[in-house]
Amino acid sequence: MDDTLEDLFAVIEDRKETLPDGSYTASLFAHEKGENAVLEKLGEETTELVLAAKDDDHDEIAYEAADIVYHLLVLLSMKDMTLEDLSEELDARK
Numbered sequence: 605m606d607d608t609l610e611d612l613f614a615v616i617e618d619r620k621e622t623l624p625d626g627s628y629t630a631s632l633f634a635h636e637k638g639e640n641a642v643l644e645k646l647g648e649e650t651t652e653l654v655l656a657a658k659d660d661d662h663d664e665i666a667y668e669a670a671d672i673v674y675h676l677l678v679l680l681s682m683k684d685m686t687l688e689d690l691s692e693e694l695d696a697r698k
């Protein structure tokens with residue numbers, strides 16, 4: 605799981621740097637309202653996750669949770685934060 609998150613975060617950082625055509629991630633960094641789009645997605649997907657959990661729909665829970673994690677990592681990158689910032693906070697709670 606750690607590798608999956610690290611690999612995904614590395615792709616997100618690369619998209620931020622290179623802004624390739626056709627990349628959804630790059631479009632979030634390139635557009636003036638990209639941050640709003642990410643925040644809106646996080647809100648929508650959280651609601652969808654809650655509904656999936658109420659339905660006990662495990663496939664949908666995994667799908668919505670993955671959407672949230674991806675957009676959360678994009679948000680961290682937008683704020684020039686890293687996965688280490690998240691790890692440090694989680695570790696501090698142990």
Ligand SMILES: N=c1c2ncn([C@@H]3O[C@H](COP(=O)(O)OP(=O)(O)OP(=O)(O)O)[C@@H](O)[C@H]3O)c2ncn1[C@@H]1O[C@H](COP(=O)(O)O)[C@@H](O)[C@H]1O
Nearest residue numbers: 612615619626627628629630645648649652670671674675
């Ligand atoms: N994990 C993701 C990822 N999750 C979601 N999305 C995009 O986020 C957008 C919104 O996702 P949603 O699930 O909300 O889309 P939706 O169809 O409206 O779904 P619902 O609202 O109904 O849940 C869609 O365009 C998705 O393609 C993602 N886009 C990219 N990634 C990762 O980022 C990598 C780089 O992608 P590009 O930047 O597009 O090259 C990919 O290889 C993936 O690993």
